[in-house]
Amino acid sequence: SFTGYYRKPRMDRDLISDHAQGIIATTGCPSGEVQTRLRLGQPAEALQAAADYRDIFGAENFFLELMDHGLPIERSVREGLLDIGRALNLRPLATNDSHYVTQDQADAHSALLCVGTGKTLDDPSRFKFTGDGYYLKSAAEMREYWDREIPGAADTTLLIAERIESYDEVFAEVNRMPRFPLAEGETEDLLLRREVEQYTPTRFPDGLPPEYQERIEIELGVISQMGFPGYFLVVGDLVRWAKSQKIAVGPGRGSATGSLVSYILHITDLDPIEHSLIFERFLNPERISPPDIDLDFDERRRGEVLDYTVNKWGAENVAQVITFGTIKTKAALKDAARVLHGQPGFGIADRISKALPPPVFAKDIPLSGIFDPQHERYAEAAEIRALVESDPQVAKIVETARGLEGLTRNAGVHACAVILSAQPLLDVIPLWQRDDGSIITGWDFPACEAIGLLKMDFLGLRTLTVIDDTIKEVRNNHGVDIDLATLPLDDPATYELLGRGDTLGVFQLDGAAMRDLLRRMQPKRFGDIAAVLALYRPGPMAANAHIDYAERSNGRQKIKPIHPELREALEPILGETYHLLVYQEQVMAIAQRLAGYSLGGADLLRRAMGKKKKEIIEKEFERFRAGMTGNGFSAEATQTLWDVMLPFAGYAFNKSHTAGYGLVSYWTAYLKANYPAEFMAAQLTSIGDNKDKSAIYLAECRRIGIKVLPPDINDSGLYFAAVGDDIRFGLGAIRNVGANVVQSIITTRDAKGRFTSFADFLEKVELVCCNKRTIESLIKAGAFDSFGHTRLSLVQVHEEAVDAVTGLKRQEALGQFDLFGFNTGTAVASDTSPLAHLVLRPEEWPSKELLRYEREMLGLYVSAHPLDGAERILRKHAPKSIAAVLDEAPKDGEIVVSGMIATVDRRVNKQGEPWAIVTVEDLDASIEVLF
Structure with missing residues (x-):
C-alpha cells in the first residue's frame, strides 16, 4: 500500500496473514519486535509474538535471526532467542548486515556517513557504525564463527537459500508493452x-x-x-x-x-x-x-x-x-577533503582538482585511472600523481575520495x-x-x-515553448499563420542571419564560439545546419573537422578524397560533407556500399568501432577488408579508409538526431530573422526570473535595434509582447505582482475599457488588485508612467488611495451596491470619486534612486541605466562586456570586467573570517565576485 501508516509503509498482522503464503520470514535485527520485547525484559510477550508469527507463516517458514557485529545489543538477546527457539521448535538463522562489499571499505563507509550527515570524521558526536564487520562475508567466514558459537545456524542460512525460488522469471525479458485496443480478429x-x-x-x-x-x-x-x-x-x-x-x-x-x-x-x-x-x-x-x-x-x-x-x-x-545521482571525481575530492578537514579542506580539494587532467566529453579521469598504467589517460595524470606522492595530506584525501567515487549520493x-x-x-x-x-x-x-x-x-x-509563443504573436500582430510542417528550408533571410552569426537565442547555435564558426562557415543549406551541430563537439573539433568543413564549403580549402581510388565510390556518401566523415550513418553507408555489409551488419560495425576493443576491431577489420577486396578495392585504399573511419567512429554523431535538432535550429533562426520582436519577446518570457539570461537577451534586443519598453498598465499583458518593432515588458515580470492580479487587470481592462488615470485604475479594478505592496511595485516599475504623474507622487499617495477604495470594494464584492455606479466603459466623474481629494505633486526621485527602484521591481534597468554614456570608459578597462563573459565563460584564468558595484553581501565563514559576494554590473548584465 502507498498509504502506509503515518506516511510510512507498514503492515499489521492481519495484512501479513492475508499475504503470508509462500513467504519466509525472520525475527529481523535487534530492533525487531521479538528482540525488542526481550531487551525490555518482557520474555513472555516476546514468546507470544514469536508464536504469533510462527502461526502466520508456519514453523518451517519462520526463523530466529542471530547477528554478531560485536555489538552488546546483539549478544543481549541471543540467549532469549534460543530459549524461544527451544520452546516453539524454531530454528536459529545466522545473518550479517552488509553495508559495504569488502571489509576494507569500512573507512569509505564512515566517510560516506559523514557526507550524508554533514559531519567530519573527527567529530565524536557523528553517526557511525561500531567495528568493520558490516560487509558481505564469505561462507567460510560465516561458518568459522557460527559453527563454533551456535552449531546449525549457518546450515539454516544455506537451507533458506536453497528453498528460495529462482528469480529467472522475475528478471526475464518479457514483452510487457501496453496492448493497444484491437477489434476482434485484428492484430x-x-x-x-x-x-x-x-x-x-x-x-x-x-x-x-x-x-x-x-x-x-x-x-x-x-x-x-x-x-x-x-x-x-x-x-x-x-x-x-x-x-x-x-x-x-x-x-x-x-x-x-x-x-x-x-x-x-x-x-x-x-x-x-x-x-x-x-x-x-x-x-x-x-x-x-x-x-x-x-x-x-x-x-x-x-x-x-x-x-x-x-x-x-x-x-x-x-x-x-x-x-x-553518483559522486563524481571532483565531488568525491571535495567531500573527502571536507570530512577530513572541515571547511578548510575545500581549498585543498580545489588544489587537487586543478591538478587533474582536463575533462574529456565533460568527464574527468576516474581516480583509479590516475594510478593505473593501463588506463588510456594515465600519462596525462602525472601532475596529480606527483602531488599525491609529495603531500601526505593530499594522499589521504585522494585515498578517501577513491572510496567515495561512484557511490550513489541521492535518488531523484x-x-x-x-x-x-x-x-x-x-x-x-x-x-x-x-x-x-x-x-x-x-x-x-x-x-x-x-x-x-x-x-x-x-x-x-x-525552445518549443518559445516557438509556439512566437507563432501565436505573429498571428496576432501580422495575421500570418506559420505552418512549420510546410516551412521552406531555403529562406534567404534565415541563412543571412546564420552567416552573420546573429544566433543568440537560436536553438543549439547561440554560444559565442558557435557563432564564430557560423560566420566562418556561412551556411547556405539545411545540410550545413545539421553538419555544424554534429561537428561542434570535442571529438570533431580536436580533429579540426569543423574548420575543414567550413573552409571546404566556401572553396578556401581543396576537397581531398580519403584516397584517390575511392573518390568516385565515396562521392554519393561523402559528397554532401565535402568528403569529410561527419555522421555515423556515413560509416554505415560505406560499410554497406563498399564492403558489402548489410545495413544491420554495418550498424554492428559502427558500434564495435566505437567501443575500441582490440580483438573485436581486428575481427571486424578482416571482414571489412574481405568485403572491400571482393569489390575490387586495393589493400592500400582499404587500409587508408579504415584508418580514417576507426578514430572517427568514437566521436561520430547520429545524423537522425542532428537533422531533427537542426530543423528546430532552422525554425528558431527563421523566426528571429523574419519576426525578431515576436521571437525575442517569447525568449524573454521563457526564461522567467533568470536575470542573467534576461540581461543577455535585452542586450541582444538593443544590439539588433529592438527597443524594450517598460511595463504599461494599459498596454502590457502578463508576459513580454511585441508592439510593432518594439517589445513591451509584461506586468507579470514585476516583483510582487502575481499572475492572478495581472489576469484580473487584463479582464477589467477588456470589460471596462482602458484606464484613464491612476484613480480610474483603482476604481475599476477588483479587490484582488488593491494591495498596497502590489500597487507600489507597479508604480516603481513605471507601469503608470503614461498617466503623466511622477512615480514619487504616486508612491506618496498610494496607501491613502488604496485605503479609500478597499472598504467600498469589499461591500461591492458582497453585492451590496455598485461601487461607483458607472456603466461599462464610462469614466468616473472626478467629483463623485472617493479619490477626488488626492493631491499629486510634481516632485520626482533623483534619477539614481528612480532607477534603483526600477531595477528592484524588474530585476534590471529598463528606461535608462546609471552607466549610460560610460561605454567607452568601460571597454577601455575591459574589452568584453559582462554579458559577453557570461555567454562564453572561460574555464580558468583571470577574467577582467568593468562596471559598477551594485550590491555587497557581507558574510562570515565557520572560522569567523569575513568574506563577501559583490555584484558587479555594466550596461548589459551583472556578475558575482567573491572576496
Missing part, C-alpha cells in the same frame, strides 16, 4: 499497416514513390519481426493526441527520425529518405533491442501529456523513472523517462512514492528495459 501488425495506409496521404498527397513504398515494406517487416508494432501504435497515438491539443511537439530526436513509418504516422517531421537517414540506425534486425523514440514537448504542457498517458493506460501501469526523478506496462507496475517492479504523491519506479530505466518494460522519454523543451 497489432494489421492495425499498424492500416494506420500507415491511413496517414500516408497526409504526408504524400500524390502517392508513395516506388523507393518509399519499398522502404515502408522493409520497415514494417522489421517492426513485425522484432515484435514492436504495438510500440509504434502507442507512440503514434500519443503524439497525434498532443498535436490535436495544439501542444507543440518536436520534429524528432535521436535515431527514430530515420524511420519512414515514424514520419508517416506524424511521430517525426523529417522525411528520412530526403535527408539520407538510415532506418537500421534506429531498429537493427541483427541486434534485437527495444526501439527508443524520444519526444519533445512544449515544457509548459508536458504535464498534460503525462496526464493523457496515465488516463489512457491506467495510473497503475505508468510511472516516472528513478535516477541515481529522471528528467524525461516514463515507464509504461501492460500490467500493474506494482506486480512487476518496486515502486517509490514521493512526498508530492507521484509514483516513481524503484529501478532505473536500464533495469526496467531489461525485463521488457517500455520506456519513453517525454522532454519538456523550452
